Amino acid sequence: MMTHVVSKETVFARAAAGSLFAGNLIAGASSDGTVDNTTPIDNSVIGKIGDAVAADVDIAVAAARRCFENGEWRQLAPAERKQIMLAWTELMTRHAEELAALDCIDAGKPITECLNTDLPATLETFRWYAEAADKVFGKTAPAGNAWSWIVKEPIGVVAAVLPWNFPAQMFAWKVAPALIAGNSVIVKPAELTSLSAYRMIELAHQAGVPAAALQMVCGRGETVGAAIGRHMDIDMVSFTGSTEVGRLFLTYAAQSNLKEIVLECGGKSPQIVFEDAVLDEAAVGNILSAAFWNMGENCSCGSRLLVHRSRKDELAEKLKAGLSGWRLGDPREEGVALGPMIEQAHFDKVAAYLQTAEQQGAQRIIGNGVRTDLGGWYIEPTVFDNVRPDSSLFQEEVFGPVLALTVFDSEEEAVALANNSVYGLAASFYTQDVKRVLRVASALQAGTVSVNGFSEGDITTPFGGYKQSGFGGRDKGLEALEQYCQTKTVWVCE
Structure with a gap:
């Protein structure tokens, strides 16, 4: 062997x-x-x-x-x-x-x-x-x-x-x-x-x-x-x-x-930052990881960032500072955090979303978009502000390093915005209010909900989605083992 x-x-x-x-x-x-x-x-x-x-x-x-x-x-x-x-x-x-x-x-x-x-x-x-x-x-x-x-x-x-x-x-x-x-x-x-x-x-x-x-x-x-x-x-x-x-x-x-x-x-997962969120280095790191891990080529990517109006400017500055440590380049090199898009067709699709977002009124506040100097299909992590709920960037799965930022003023509005999607794979939110944790976790239409961090769970927990994010079973956990089996009843009469 x-x-x-x-x-x-x-x-x-x-x-x-x-x-x-x-x-x-x-x-x-x-x-x-x-x-x-x-x-x-x-x-x-x-x-x-x-x-x-x-x-x-x-x-x-x-x-x-x-x-x-x-x-x-x-x-x-x-x-x-x-x-x-x-x-x-x-x-x-x-x-x-x-x-x-x-x-x-x-x-x-x-x-x-x-x-x-x-x-x-x-x-x-x-x-x-x-x-x-x-x-x-x-x-x-x-x-x-x-x-x-x-x-x-x-x-x-x-x-x-x-x-x-x-x-x-x-x-x-x-x-x-x-x-x-x-x-x-x-x-x-x-x-x-x-x-x-x-x-x-x-x-x-x-x-x-x-x-x-x-x-x-x-x-x-x-x-x-x-x-x-x-x-x-x-x-x-x-x-x-x-x-x-x-x-x-x-x-x-x-x-x-x-x-x-x-x-x-697919997925179009929301990240909600409430007014009482602790935006320390760990929280900001989780928000960035949710959006840009694996170049955003991730079904559970937290590509919609819903932020209480009172915290938007603070969070935007922290995101910009946090991204300064994310190196884009040849993925064979140690320490590179972001590689290329998978192929030219996908690169072209993601690049088109950058242009469409601006045409629909969003403002780019972080990132320079497409990089043509690296020899492959590279796109910088990019954040857009003032993304409307009816826009392409809010509704459609980009599957690239593009984050849509939208503000809200109340918990009810935040939940409504989060659920305003045909997808329901994952969601995350940040708060210190225990009662809000119970309310919002119950209200979000997603297969995996994480609180004060980004997570897909671990091998012990099932992973899958609501709505058009899929159905029929779950990956991971004993639920996955059961879905590859069929159930038989044996009945022996007296």
Whole structure:
């Protein structure tokens, strides 16, 4: 099981040589088409990625179904699956620097974040679900003279369709609970970020996960994603990404076998600063992190800052001072906090919002917007003041480092502004009033609400949204493990 450990410098050198590769990992013969893989850091070619076709999905699904039916993975005792998962986690721990570097070069994520945040959270997720494997029990019902019990069973063949913004971490959120529950899992990574998923699955097979129990199909959404959504023998799709694509998966399910669909989609999360908020260094740091962490390419990004009128000027000055320590640049360099946008198309979209915001009457008070001197798709963290609730910047998900500031005069107005969105993924607010904490936390329409800080919870707490931010289940927590199972009642008559 020992494998050669690769340093981040080696990964970056291989990227410079154009030799990084991620392709299909299918338990059977598959096509070998590839396309160039470029990095958003400087738009250079760093290697090749697989470009699968619908027939490859068929091959992977057939292998996954055989594996599920013959019990090669499903019928292992939970304690056995746990030991294999823990062995896999130890392998990934040894290769954590390599995995972090792959996400850095592939997605343009700062290496510091990948090493210190993303990979530790990824490994924690795998360990936590491995330990949960043999600690989830069924139950019985009071049935009088009959015997009855309710059990959880794996749902079957699960497809995990991943986003590009947190490649390794979102892989863990979906694959760990789905696999430990006994399902056969097919991973479809984002075509922009396939490298870490490919490497993690290679390590999984080395650790003892059967090849057919965990497979990967690389490719474009319009081919591979659509084939997964319409496939008659996939039992469930777990998707994280845009609301637009989430709608497509619902359509695909309706057109095929009514497979279960779990969606974690867009967000337009509010941050509320009440008049009694303590705006110390920690609070300001949390507000900035909510807005600009991961370049704002985060579904739970706190992109709407609702501030009591009496605190606006003070907060604006503190934000400007706080952002002075956020370095924008090459994400391979230690200490860089902000890298590029993921690709030119997304860069162009975010840049267009900067122009539209000003056309709709908002005033830029922090940031210079687009940076053309860094060789890639870079945008400075930017704050707009006087953002109207009916404007594009207030209502639409930008998915970039752009913060919309709007004032309010009362608690009721703040809550109304916060809920004035088709999304409901997350929200945060700052206050010292305990009674207000109870009122506002209850009134906010969001799946995760944090008080006096920015948080998505931890691995023990479920994560998902209200309204058009998604439905069908939750990532993280035991709730995620349960969503990859189906419930069976066994009733034994007298």
